[in-house]
Amino acid sequence: MDSLTVSQFLSGVVTIIIVQLFAMWNNNRNLKAQAPLTNAQSESEISEAWERVANGYAKQIETLRNLETENAELRPLVLKLALQAEAIKQTQRDKEDWKRYAEKLTKQVEDCGQMPIPFRRLPTSNGDTGPYKPVSPVLPAE
Numbered sequence: 001m002d003s004l005t006v007s008q009f010l011s012g013v014v015t016i017i018i019v020q021l022f023a024m025w026n027n028n029r030n031l032k033a034q035a036p037l038t039n040a041q042s043e044s045e046i047s048e049a050w051e052r053v054a055n056g057y058a059k060q061i062e063t064l065r066n067l068e069t070e071n072a073e074l075r076p077l078v079l080k081l082a083l084q085a086e087a088i089k090q091t092q093r094d095k096e097d098w099k100r101y102a103e104k105l106t107k108q109v110e111d112c113g114q115m116p117i118p119f120r121r122l123p124t125s126n127g128d129t130g131p132y133k134p135v136s137p138v139l140p141a142e
Contacts, residue, residue, distance in 0.1 A: 031038075109116045 106116045
């Protein structure tokens with residue numbers, strides 16, 4: 001009696017198939033009933049995702065605007081620095097020209113048989129250089 005007859009086997013298979021079909025039908029009916037809720041939730045999530053993306057783009061646009069403003073404010077400074085660098089170069093060239101000219105004058109004075117008198121600039125309280133004070137040579141005591 002432990003053996004299974006064909007009719008018992010087929011009735012068991014049919015029972016399992018009927019239970020599975022009922023479960024599928026029940027799941028399908030539940031999915032159809034919850035479809036509006038699921039759609040609303042997915043639309044809400046999509047809407048929130050688009051809102052986050054839009055906020056991210058808005059922040060990036062604002063950052064770019066701030067960077068453009070900062071860049072526009074810095075452009076004159078770059079030009080000013082370039083002009084100052086050129087002025088410094090020109091001042092250095094002028095200094096070298098004056099130095100050569102002073103050396104020529106010194107040579108002319110020496111050629112005339114005189115001793116050139118060196119001088120030193122004295123700073124004033126306002127930062128400008130004041131009058132030139134000759135440096136008196138130390139003469140040997142007689």
